Amino acid sequence: MSSHPASTEVFDVTARKFHQAASAVLLAVGFILSGRAELALLTIVGIVMLAGRFWWPADIFRQLVWRVLEPAHILPRIDRQEDHETRRVARVLGGVLILISAIVLATGGSWGWVFAAATAVLIFFDAAFDFCLLCFLAYWGSRTFRAA
Amino acid sequence: MVERALIVTTAFAVLLLTAGLVKLLIHIKANAARGVELPSELSERLAQRGGPGVLYFYGSHCGSCQQQAKILHRLAAEHGVTVLQIDATRESAFASAFSVLSVPVTVVFDEALRVQGINHGLSQHADLEVQLGLATHAAEPRGSHTACL
Numbered sequence: 001m002s003s004h005p006a007s008t009e010v011f012d013v014t015a016r017k018f019h020q021a022a023s024a025v026l027l028a029v030g031f032i033l034s035g036r037a038e039l040a041l042l043t044i045v046g047i048v049m050l051a052g053r054f055w056w057p058a059d060i061f062r063q064l065v066w067r068v069l070e071p072a073h074i075l076p077r078i079d080r081q082e083d084h085e086t087r088r089v090a091r092v093l094g095g096v097l098i099l100i101s102a103i104v105l106a107t108g109g110s111w112g113w114v115f116a117a118a119t120a121v122l123i124f125f126d127a128a129f130d131f132c133l134l135c136f137l138a139y140w141g142s143r144t145f146r147a148a
Numbered sequence: 149m150v151e152r153a154l155i156v157t158t159a160f161a162v163l164l165l166t167a168g169l170v171k172l173l174i175h176i177k178a179n180a181a182r183g184v185e186l187p188s189e190l191s192e193r194l195a196q197r198g199g200p201g202v203l204y205f206y207g208s209h210c211g212s213c214q215q216q217a218k219i220l221h222r223l224a225a226e227h228g229v230t231v232l233q234i235d236a237t238r239e240s241a242f243a244s245a246f247s248v249l250s251v252p253v254t255v256v257f258d259e260a261l262r263v264q265g266i267n268h269g270l271s272q273h274a275d276l277e278v279q280l281g282l283a284t285h286a287a288e289p290r291g292s293h294t295a296c297l
Contacts, residue, residue, distance in 0.1 A: 028160075032152045081219060081272055086211030121163065129167050130269055132212070136250040139207050142237045 010079040014070065016087070019061040020127035023049065027098070027120040031113060042102035042116060050095030053088060087126075090134065094119040170249075177247045178266040186261045187245060194232060194261060200280050201230030203255040205248045207237050212270045216252040219273045227282050256280055 023045050030041030052059025069075040097115040104112030125131045185191070190203065204220055206213040220231045236243040236251050246255055246266060256265045256279040265279045277283040 028156045032149060032156055034149065034152065081215065081270065083212035083215045083270060089211075124163060125167060128164070129171060131167065132250070135210060135212065138209055139237065139250050142207060142209065143240055143243075146237050147240065
């Protein structure tokens with residue numbers, strides 16, 4: 001066996017999954033509460049996703065894991081090799097879509113939830129099953145296109 | 149509010165059930181494939197190089213595949229294992245034979261070119277070493293690096 005632990009960088013999966021779970025739960029709670037709480041929660045999740053991508057102290061969910069939950073052994077730290085580049089792109093896309101949802105809802109458009117719900121589903125699949133739904137769709141799209 | 153709570157609960161249950169069933173099917177198919185010989189066309193391609201090794205199904209626009217390729221290159225350099233790359237979007241017959249639903253997928257085979265394991269998603273270096281019989285247990289990666297995702 002190799003003396004080197006890994007051929008690529010490893011990342012804290014616990015913090016990533018907690019961030020995703022917190023985002024999905026807050027979006028669901030926002031949908032249930034509706035009104036001002038809905039707008040507030042959408043805005044918070046969108047900003048945390050977007051700002052935390054470029055300035056990590058803004059990611060309050062990960063900060064909670066790193067500063068409180070992991071040091072207190074409430075959650076175990078699990079480091080794994082991961083594809084963080086794709087997730088970074090997805091995160092920016094998700095943050096933008098959630099903020100657009102908040103703007104649409106604030107201006108009275110009830111269809112604003114379409115974007116946020118789609119983002120929540122993608123987040124849920126990655127958090128729960130490490131499954132990239134967009135990658136799955138891209139793969140089948142590419143395969144179908146080539147077959148045609 | 150109650151209506152919306154019901155919508156969220158139902159959606160959550162449907163998503164969980166669907167994903168759970170898909171995972172279970174993949175697991176059952178992967179277990180059924182263990183010990184089965186590779187298709188003859190792949191065996192011919194591997195005739196010069198032999199086993200043990202890894203069939204690596206990838207896609208051209210797949211971010212995780214770049215990570216997987218790095219891990220496999222490293223594995224090949226360290227242990228001399230064979231790595232056969234297959235574009236899953238071009239060679240869809242092979243992809244279907246190994247139930248490739250999304251990429252990357254790695255199929256580990258032994259010296260006799262029999263399947264030892266099928267991994268859906270990004271396979272860890274240490275896990276592949278174990279499947280290839282190069283290590284007895286999956287090592288915990290050290291030297292952790294925390295990044296801003």
